[in-house]
Amino acid sequence: MPNRITTFAEYLDEYRKSIDTPEQFWADKAEAFVWHQHWDKVLEWNFAEPSVQWFINGKLNITENCLDRHLLSKSTQPAILWEPNNPDEAVRTLTYAELHEKVCQFANALKNNGAKKGDRICIYMPMVPELAIAVLACARIGAIHSVVFGGFSFKSLSDRIQDAECSIVLTADGAFRGAKDIPLKSVVDEALETCPSVKKVIVLSRTNVKITMVEGRDIWWHDAILNVSAECPATIMDSEDMLFILYTSGSTGKPKGVVHTIGGYMVYVDYSFRNVFQYNDGEVYWCTADIGWITGHSYLIYGPLLAGATTVMFEGIPTYPDAGRFWNIIDKQQVNIFYTAPTAIRSLEAFGLEFVKPYSLNSLRVLGSVGEPINKEAWEWYHVNIGKENCPIVDTWWQTETGGILISPLAGITKTKPSYATLPLPGIRPVIVNEAGKILEGNNVEGRLCIEFPFPSIIRTTYGDHERCRSNYFDIYPNLYFTGDGCKRDEDGYYRITGRVDDVIKVSGHLLGTAEIESAINEHPDIVESAVVGYPHDIKGWGIYAFVVCNTHRPDTNALKQEIIDTVAKYIGHIAKPDKIQIVSGLPKTRSGKIMRRILRKIAENDMANLGDTSTLLDPAVVEEIKAGAIH
Ligand code: PRX
DSSP states (O other), rough: OOOOSSSSSHHOOOHHHHHHSHHHHHHHHTTSSSBBBBSSEEEEETTTTTTTEEEEEEEEEEHHTTGGGGHHHHHEEEEEEEEEETTSOOOEEEHHHHHHHHHHHHHHHHHTOOOOTTOOOEEEOOOSSHHHHHHHHHHHHOOEEEEEOOOBOHHHHHHHHHHHTOOOEESOOEETTTTTTOOOHHHHHHHHTTTTTTTEEEEESOOOOOOOOOOOTEEEEHHHHHHHOOOOOOOEEEESSEEOOOOOOOEEESSSSEEEEEHHHHHHHHHHHHTTTTTTTTTTTOSSSSSTTTHHIIIIIIIHHTTTTTEEEESTTTTSSSHHHHHHHHHTTTTTTTEEEEHHHHHHHHHGGGGGTTTOOOOOOOOEEEEEEHHHHHHHIIIIIIIOSSOOOOEEEEGGGSOOBBOOOOTTTTTOOTTBSSSSSSTTEEEOOOOOOOOSSSSEEEEEEEEEEOTTTOOOTTTHHHHHHHIITEEETTSSEHHHHHHHEEETTTTEEEOOSSSSEEEEEEEEHHHHHHHHTSSSSTTTEEEEEEEEEETEEEEEEEEEEEEESSOOOOOHHHHHHHHHHHHHHGGGGOSSEEEEEOOOBTTTBBBOOOHHHHHHHOGGGGOOOOEEEEHHHHHHHHHHOOOO
């Protein structure tokens, strides 16, 4: 393994090299991996199309780099330490040798069920080791995985399966989440009514809930691996072949299938993992994210395994059986590096210190934060009560589209400042532009965050719709990748992310499109139209406020509101349920019919003094009615 950065001076030096000679810089990092054929050229790119290619004509398989490469030195080291939802159930440990064996065996099972290189395989599973095995088994045979978070409903699942034309779905009978059992298989059954591309469903037995198996289509996981060989040579892939698709919300109702390819993603997630967390051989690392999100892909599975780390995987939720569960696991597994989301920190803070006090937490060395801005108060609480003022906090900024962390302190090396993601990693060239796209030079500037040069793990396309990738990310400001985030660079050149500037909201760290929520609400037969905006929420970061116009014969009752909530849960999932619903007689619109969300946002934020000019509205009176009925 190449050395990692160990001092701030080295960081500055690496950063300079990465800017002066980016191709040499990344080629040096890539040399550390197993390639079946060396690349001909490091990089070709053009943001106008966009087209980005790294390690051109390089041939490899990422699972050889995650698993086989470590077998000589780490075969008995735990690769995955799995903590079940129920603390009374046994912990499972998979060593590198065992994980390798299980991945190879399941890869053969996939082949036996018709999977081929390039096929898309949808994974809709609980947080159990078989989920990690499933992901790696796909990569082993060159199938493209599309993991869908288990909290999504049948409609979100079927949309994603249809979009990627998946031929196989991997699932379980159910999932344990806190005190609940989630019926995954029945959600799959409902989704598949509209997914003709799916030929096989492989079902893991987890909750033992009664399910129906469709003859000829459905097969139990344990039957699929019965007497199957655990030897499976890795399929040799091109560096720019697709590794996975991961859907993320955008400003339209339809989620975007973000595509990452193999070589660049591998090099970048390994490099960023080792440097940001300053991982030392033998340490125990725990990322609490679900594998259904990019954080789980890059920093629960691929990054740690590429680095030969021991990665903890947790099936449950932070508050089950009580709000001390995270701290309990940290002591029990002697976790050294802990990576979680601000929402989790804020909600555990609200439960009080009596849930923290029973635990020593003295194994911890580094703390991480991801997914949304971490406010000063949560940062301090995390620093003082969890890190005991001894652990650097890495506030890592990145996105599904970037594949890896782009702006973050390097633990213990970069001086931190609460609520700042601080400085770009080597290879990352952030720029801040104003709304017109003018690059704002120097320090003390605020605007929109863009990246002006490709890094190895940048999004390659949106599946099946390259134009959408171009118009969403590369066309708004020519020759720049636009992140959708607002950002400030302070007097020290430190970056602070101020939040989204588009129509998506971060609710408990989950990115949701307001249009997506509106179309779910509009599925209710009595709803005429709706407008959804975010409002600041103490725990979730942002809450969902829905303004809803319904048929005149439906009175504004709690029953109606509950039906709206149920409709959203049914069409998207529980994560998108509105926190506040205000039934209104009309929405503020311009004369051309455009909903004035700016006004609704101000009302939701209870900032009535700054509604701006409402005189150009079609019906200014509606604003007064909405203001009068606003829920605060
Ligand atoms: O708005 C930023 C916010 O999360 C968005 C990306 O969301 P997603 O694709 O779901 O990926 C989340 C996990 C990487 C960003 O555009 N975000 C992410 N990390 C931070 C953040 N906002 C502030 N600070 C962060 N550290």
